Amino acid sequence: MEVIIKNSYQEISSLAAGYLLNTVKNKENAVLGLPTGSTPLEMYKIVVNEYKKNNISFKNIKTFNLDEYIGLNKTDKNSYYFFMEKNLFSHIDINWANINIPNGMTSSIESECLNYENKIKKAGFIDILFLGIGKNGHIGFNEPAEYFEPHTHEVKLHQNTININSRFFNKIEDVPKKAITMGIKTILSAKKIVLIAAGSSKAEAISKTISGKIDPRLPASILQLHNNITILLDNEAAENIK
Ligand code: F6R
Secondary structure (H helix, E strand, C coil), rough: CCEEECCCHHHHHHHHHHHHHHHHHHCCEEEEEEECCCCCHHHHHHHHHHHHHHHCCCCCCEEEEEEEEECCCCCCCCCHHHHHHHHHHHCCCCCCCHHHHCCCCCCCCHHEEEHHHHHHHHHCCCCCCEECCCCCCCCCCCCCCCCCCCEEEEEEECCHHHHHHHHHCHHHCCCEEEEECCCHHHCCCCEEEEEEECCHHHHHHHHHHHCCCCCCCCHHHHHHHHCEEEEEEEECCCCCCC
């Protein structure tokens, strides 16, 4: 694991944006794996600014998002589809047919999950996957559990994830209780992973991710098995690293 610690959220965001932009510049049909949440917001802002200033094209880029809530329409301002459209896709020249986000409104979750796995495989797997991390060590929506779930699947969100994510909703009852997420094997099949974490609320999960036992109760610990991962931390997220 390569661990890079910088003084500020701004600095790690521009490093992360650099990884994304370099991938796009070096491989015009690259496959990107993308997260939502608060952490990647600055990275997306920088990517959009650089896109506007420079001659970078996303026309042949394919994207796969990590996860989506079950039961929210694309047009719902809390859906991850809406988030991606607002923060990235509507600002760049990506071909909308190349955007992949699990469909949380599907009538068959099982076939949606199977399809999603097949699409990733058919695309030649993800060249670079960006991850945030939950306070409880979740990656995507792979919550702490008794075992690692390998493939894209339906997940029941933990109450603490619902509580944390309720900041975006009018009331906590509106937060969906379930989601579709890439599985652990799906995540590990990415050729390169960049995990970004900022703030002291992530410090404990980060230290366990880097030097704890590999344990499905701290899902991110499995990332120790990936041989091309970079972890970008601000000082606060790094404060528990021994
Ligand atoms: C979002 C995702 C989640 C978040 C995590 C951290 O697509 O997969 O694992 O990365 O919950 O969220 P923030 O960045 O809001 O702290």
